[in-house]
């Protein structure tokens with residue numbers, strides 16, 4: 131199967147004067163439609179890696195390919211378009227816009243794309259929200275929801291533009307085990323229905339073990355890479 | 359527009375803060391409008407009382423000439439070809455003495471075509487008793503009336519420097535509210551004065567008022583060119599009131615200074631508040647950028663915020679400033695109930711004040727807009 135994401139010799143060094151190298155010569159690729167997890171100790175470099183994949187951060191050296199395109203060759207505007215259409219992010223914190231309702235937050239990626247809000251688009255947003263179990267809170271302002279609802283809103287938002295890739299950094303880090311279970315079921319469902327490629331950082335081994343592939347990062351290097 | 363929607367949401371979300379900023383801008387603008395209108399009203403009053411009822415441009419005989427012979431030609435030429443003239447009136451003037459027991463007062467006899475002169479002097483408002491003079495009649499000022507104990511219908515005998523004496527019936531008394539005029543002017547018809555001074559059909563001056571008093575010197579120059587006659591000179595009030603003009607000028611400059619400082623403090627206030635809002639909203643902007651919002655759209659959010667704050671602040675400020683001005687004319691009144699300073703609503707100035715405020719807000723919002731350009735989503739995501 132084709133690689134959706136490919137990293138070539140990625141190095142990341144933080145700091146100007148005191149340099150700390152966080153990632154060392156990482157070569158890694160993820161197949162289209164695969165469901166992958168990244169695990170590793172705190173400070174091992176997982177988030178740094180994911181942010182580089184998501185073009186939010188730049189590697190010190192090495193190349194990132196998303197869907198076959200080399201990202202360092204893209205200008206600011208093209209990167210913005212790539213992030214909007216191809217990538218969906220779910221972070222440990224939901225980062226919803228408190229000025230908008232849950233429903234409006236879900237529509238946000240579509241608005242950023244510049245598309246008009248048609249009946250079809252609203253139907254789609256409603257469908258996604260129903261799918262992640264948010265039917266009851268659509269008109270709530272972002273801050274007037276429970277932590278789990280907020281996180282599920284963030285997931286719905288990440289799905290809105292039907293991205294090819296969803297990058298998640300400890301998406302259930304703030305949730306109880308029951309909500310965690312639900313969220314993963316949802317993600318897995320989407321993966322199967324829409325063939326979306328998932329890369330998920332998690333501390334939870336039980337969750338990781340449900341993925342198609344587990345990549346373990348240790349001190350900025352790939353320590354272990356298991357496919358099922 | 360997407361950035362417009364986000365901007366309005368941001369403003370509505372922190373409504374208290376928004377109201378505070380709008381109030382700040384509004385107070386600045388209102389002070390500006392109030393002070394501006396007040397000073398302009400003051401200046402207009404001052405100019406009105408100084409030159410409102412006098413000739414603003416005067417055509418006189420040149421040095422060495424005693425009168426203007428072909429005045430009707432000049433009069434028609436100005437009337438037909440010169441723009442910006444509000445009133446045009448010929449006059450035949452000359453000095454005279456009032457004859458009688460212990461009467462030796464020297465007076466200025468002024469002969470007018472009253473229909474024309476009304477546009478300059480508003481005689482009708484100034485008649486205290488009687489009527490405007492017909493040929494052979496005169497009208498006398500209040501002060502002279504009291505001094506000489508005159509009454510309506512009495513005769514008054516005048517003697518000119520040439521030794522000619524003539525008796526005239528008093529048709530009325532006027533009050534110009536200027537002691538000097540009330541004591542020395544004697545008004546009569548043009549014909550009567552021409553006859554008294556042996557002027558034949560000539561006059562001694564052609565007087566004018568202009569639509570924009572501050573253009574009197576320009577228009578005067580144009581008239582000089584238009585007539586192109588060495589036997590006349592054209593005078594204007596500006597050349598003869600340099601002190602008043604420099605006083606007005608000084609006032610205008612200090613008013614502009616006040617307004618500039620008010621505006622600067624408003625701009626500083628807005629830009630610092632807007633700069634803080636970009637910090638407050640950096641999380642939102644960061645996440646919007648992670649979702650692929652273009653830098654231009656993101657920074658436009660702040661420009662729109664600045665514009666909206668400016669528009670609302672300016673509108674409120676103008677309303678407030680006008681309200682203050684109206685209140686001032688209502689409460690700061692003379693004993694007779696007339697306002698100390700008449701309200702002079704200069705729409706151009708009001709629009710300018712509002713426009714400058716909007717522009718200033720837009721300018722102030724450039725700072726946060728630029729800041730937002732530099733904002734990197736990774737900072738937000740890394741730091742929670």
Ligand SMILES: Nc1ncnc2c1ncn2[C@@H]1O[C@H](COP(=O)(O)OP(=O)(O)OP(=O)(O)O)[C@@H](O)[C@H]1O
Pocket residue numbers: 144145150152170171172173174175176177178179740
């Ligand atoms: N901006 C930065 N400047 C300097 N060092 C940094 C910076 N960001 C991260 N680091 C360092 O890079 C290393 C990797 O950080 P990273 O956030 O990728 O770890 P992580 O595996 O995601 O950890 P966790 O599980 O705690 O989230 C850490 O040692 C961290 O201190």
Ligand SMILES: [Mg+2]
Pocket residue numbers: 176177178299
């Ligand atoms: Mg991390």
